[in-house]
Structures are given as C-alpha cells and as structure tokens.
Amino acid sequence: MPKWPGNEAPNAVTSETPSKLSGILPSLAALATDSSIGTPTYVYDLDAIAAEARELLRAMSVPAGPRGLVAYAVKANAAGPIVRTLAREGCGADVVSGAELLLALACGISPLHVVYSGVAKTDDELDLAIARGIGAIQAESLEELDRVDARARVAGKTARVSIRVNPQVDASDIGTHAHITTGHDEAKFGVPLGDVEPALTRVTSLSSTSLVGVACHVGSQLTRVEPYVQSARVLFGVAARARAAGAPLEFVDTGGGFGIDYGAGCPVRPADFVGATREAMREAGLGGLALHVEPGRALVAAHGVLLARVIQVKETRVGAERRWLMIDAGMNDLLRPALYQARHRIVAISGGEGEAVPWRVVGPVCESSCDFGEHALPVRPPALVAILDSGAYGFTMASQYNGRALPVEVFLRGGRVVAKTQRAPRDAWAEERASIREA
Numbered sequence: 032m033p034k035w036p037g038n039e040a041p042n043a044v045t046s047e048t049p050s051k052l053s054g055i056l057p058s059l060a061a062l063a064t065d066s067s068i069g070t071p072t073y074v075y076d077l078d079a080i081a082a083e084a085r086e087l088l089r090a091m092s093v094p095a096g097p098r099g100l101v102a103y104a105v106k107a108n109a110a111g112p113i114v115r116t117l118a119r120e121g122c123g124a125d126v127v128s129g130a131e132l133l134l135a136l137a138c139g140i141s142p143l144h145v146v147y148s149g150v151a152k153t154d155d156e157l158d159l160a161i162a163r164g165i166g167a168i169q170a171e172s173l174e175e176l177d178r179v180d181a182r183a184r185v186a187g188k189t190a191r192v193s194i195r196v197n198p199q200v201d202a203s204d205i206g207t208h209a210h211i212t213t214g215h216d217e218a219k220f221g222v223p224l225g226d227v228e229p230a231l232t233r234v235t236s237l238s239s240t241s242l243v244g245v246a247c248h249v250g251s252q253l254t255r256v257e258p259y260v261q262s263a264r265v266l267f268g269v270a271a272r273a274r275a276a277g278a279p280l281e282f283v284d285t286g287g288g289f290g291i292d293y294g295a296g297c298p299v300r301p302a303d304f305v306g307a308t309r310e311a312m313r314e315a316g317l318g319g320l321a322l323h324v325e326p327g328r329a330l331v332a333a334h335g336v337l338l339a340r341v342i343q344v345k346e347t348r349v350g351a352e353r354r355w356l357m358i359d360a361g362m363n364d365l366l367r368p369a370l371y372q373a374r375h376r377i378v379a380i381s382g383g384e385g386e387a388v389p390w391r392v393v394g395p396v397c398e399s400s401c402d403f404g405e406h407a408l409p410v411r412p413p414a415l416v417a418i419l420d421s422g423a424y425g426f427t428m429a430s431q432y433n434g435r436a437l438p439v440e441v442f443l444r445g446g447r448v449v450a451k452t453q454r455a456p457r458d459a460w461a462e463e464r465a466s467i468r469e470a
C-alpha cells in the first residue's frame with residue numbers, strides 16, 4: 032500500500048474553502064455538465080493570476096536602481112492565456128526548451144525579458160536563443176559556455192550569458208521533496224562552486240559571449256526564506272568575483288522556488304523572499320545590479336483546480352473498513368501525488384450529504400500510485416470534486432498513459448469562460464497509435 036506522508040494531518044477540507052478560489056468555485060458545476068467541457072478539466076482564474084503577479088511585481092519595484100525581472104517559469108503552466116496574462120502584467124519568462132522560448136515570444140514577452148535555463152540545450156536551441164537575442168542563456172557548465180560562444184561566433188553575434196551556479200546548499204536544510212531540490216552537490220544542475228573561478232576565467236576570455244548575469248535555483252516549494260537567502264548570498268559572492276574579473280554584469284538571478292500553501296501551511300509570500308533577498312543584496316554592496324527571480328508555482332498553483340467526476344464508490348473490509356472514491360481524473364492528469372507523494376486538498380463541488388468521513392480518492396489509471404490520498408468528504412459522496420492548487424505542474428506534466436485523452440483546460444476572467452481547449456475524441460488516440468504502420 033502506498034505511503035502518504037501528510038495524510039496524518041487532519042483532513043480539513045470540506046468545511047473550509049480557500050477564499051482564493053472564490054472566482055472559480057461557483058462556475059465549476061456548470062462547467063462539468065457543459066457537454067463541450069465535461070471532466071476531467073483544469074479550470075484557471077486569470078484575474079487571480081494577474082493579481083498574484085501584481086503583488087510580486089510591486090515588491091520587486093525599487094524607487095531608484097535598475098529594473099528587476101520576474102521571469103515566470105513557463106514549465107509550471109504553459110497555456111497561452113496564462114502566459115499572456117503574466118506578460119501583460121509585466122513578467123518575463125524563464126524557459127527550458129526551444130519550444131517554451133517560442134511560446135514566450137509568441138505570447139508577447141520581449142526577447143530581452145527571457146532567460147533560458149537547462150542542463151542540455153541542443154545546438155539548434157542555442158542557435159534560436161542567439162538569433163532572437165534573449166536576455167540571457169543561463170549556462171550550466173564550462174562546456175556549455177564554450178558551445179554558446181562557438182554558436183554565437185558562427186552566427187556573427189555576441190550571446191548574452193549568465194552562469195548558473197550550484198550554490199551547494201544542503202538539500203536536507205531546504206525541507207522540500209528530494210526530487211525538486213536542485214542546488215546541492217549531487218545535483219546535475221549548475222556550475223559547482225569549485226568550478227566557478229575557471230568558468231569566470233573562461234567566459235571573460237571568450238570573444239562572442241558577454242557575461243551579463245549570475246544565476247542559481249536552489250529548489251522548489253520552499254516554505255522558508257532562509258535557504259533561499261543563503262543560496263542568494265553564495266551567488267552574490269560569485270557576482271562580486273565576476274565583476275572583479277571584468278564581466279559587464281547587469282543582474283543576479285536568485286531563481287524560483289517560492290512555496291505555496293497546499294494545506295499544511297506556508298507562512299511566507301513571494302514578496303517576503305524578494306524583500307529578504309534585496310536586503311542581502313544591499314548588504315553585499317550589489318544594490319546597483321538588477322534582481323531577477325524565476326517563480327513558476329507561486330504565480331499559478333493556487334489559481335487552478337482539477338475538476339473531476341465521481342465514477343463510482345467501492346467499500347472494502349480488510350481488517351478495517353475503507354471507502355474508496357473512484358474519480359475520472361488520474362495520475363496522467365495530475366502526476367504530483369504519484370511522483371512526489373504530494374497532497375492536494377479535495378473539495379466537494381456538487382452532491383454529497385451527511386457527516387464527513389475518510390474517503391480514499393483514487394483515479395482510474397492502472398498503477399497503485401494513481402491515488403490522491405485520504406480526504407474527509409460527505410458519507411453520501413459528491414458527484415463532482417475539485418482537486419485544489421493544481422494550476423502549476425498539472426497540465427504541463429499530463430500524459431496520455433493508459434490511452435487517456437489529455438484533460439481539457441478552461442480559463443475564466445471576471446467569472447466567465449474566455450478560452451477553453453477541446454478534449455480529443457475517444458477514438459482519436461486509438462486511431463493515431465494504430466496508424467503507425469510498419470514499412
């Protein structure tokens with residue numbers, strides 16, 4: 032039986048509906064019964080996402096000094112309406128592939144407001160970034176610096192680069208899941224501290240690259256400011272050395288990772304990370320550089336839900352009685368519980384009566400880990416449920432495993448549907464797979 036860390040916590044769901052969702056919840060039952068939408072479906076509140084960005088951008092703005100950048104980590108949610116909403120508020124983008132780069136530009140983000148992270152960018156992707164003149168290619172190794180320089184020389188351009196440093200902050204200090212920590216010495220990410228000096232020597236000798244920044248990203252879903260600031264301080268040391276080596280440094284990029292409240296609490300807001308980082312920057316004498324941050328989750332997670340229909344219940348009595356609630360959303364739609372043992376709150380949307388009892392909520396995929404954990408829901412169960420805080424790393428990590436169609440996405444503004452996607456018809460997957468013909 033899968034172990035569910037966090038399930039020991041009280042199942043405080045049905046009575047408490049996070050106020051953040053007030054723009055979404057009233058519409059959900061109608062969306063589920065709309066024949067052009069149905070379930071499973073992601074529903075997002077674009078107004079709340081815009082408000083989230085505004086709050087962070089306010090915290091980023093300083094009366095004097097260079098303009099900072101909120102580079103939205105597109106991997107969290109790459110849907111056009113969401114990226115455009117954030118672009119309109121003034122966000123840039125942190126991308127990790129050529130496709131995400133093209134998406135950011137197509138959604139109106141200026142190339143100079145795009146940073147490109149990732150440990151294994153292909154030549155073709157580097158060429159694209161160089162041709163478009165993006166804000167920075169964040170190089171993760173000495174070898175990559177050489178490759179960028181060679182590609183830029185062929186293109187007859189100078190590439191703006193930053194060095195992504197691995198600050199080697201102890202992962203166990205971060206308090207997040209091991210799969211989403213990146214800034215420790217066993218991680219594949221970034222230039223390790225010991226290699227920073229040779230990297231600086233190398234990059235300042237290259238003719239077709241310009242070192243405009245230094246960057247780091249220590250991990251995701253941080254619920255304390257200290258590990259973030261600790262890694263930022265390490266980065267500031269590198270920035271000072273880069274300047275001393277003659278680099279035309281413009282910014283320090285302290286990464287993303289701002290946590291949200293999935294139900295177990297998160298006492299800090301994105302603005303708190305920014306405030307503390309700015310303070311540390313001033314102390315380090317780097318107030319003249321621009322601050323870049325790369326949040327993904329914090330801008331979108333709380334403003335999206337995954338709407339699902341209850342297919343059936345099942346009651347078992349093996350030792351103890353267990354009530355299973357089988358829903359039509361599975362691990363292919365929302366992978367986080369299966370991959371990271373993540374717990375998402377689940378609330379009843381329509382139907383459901385009587386006292387709250389523990390229901391083990393599971394999906395249809397043929398894997399034991401297609402399991403959303405135990406939740407307090409009415410004893411006569413609801414017909415529809417919403418899995419909360421699914422706006423980040425939900426649809427972007429969805430798959431067609433088990434021959435399942437990708438979930439639909441619906442975008443609300445002012446409480447109205449302003450965009451929606453279509454579900455592939457039931458036979459589309461079978462036809463597409465069967466149509467791969469051997470010669």
Ligand code: LLP
Nearest residue numbers: 104148248251252287288325326327328424
């Ligand atoms: N910058 C870099 C270089 C990153 O690798 C990431 C996330 C971010 C920014 C944005 O991090 P955020 O602010 O969203 O925490 N799928 C996982 C999260 C993986 C994060 C990977 N990198 C999850 O569902 O929790």
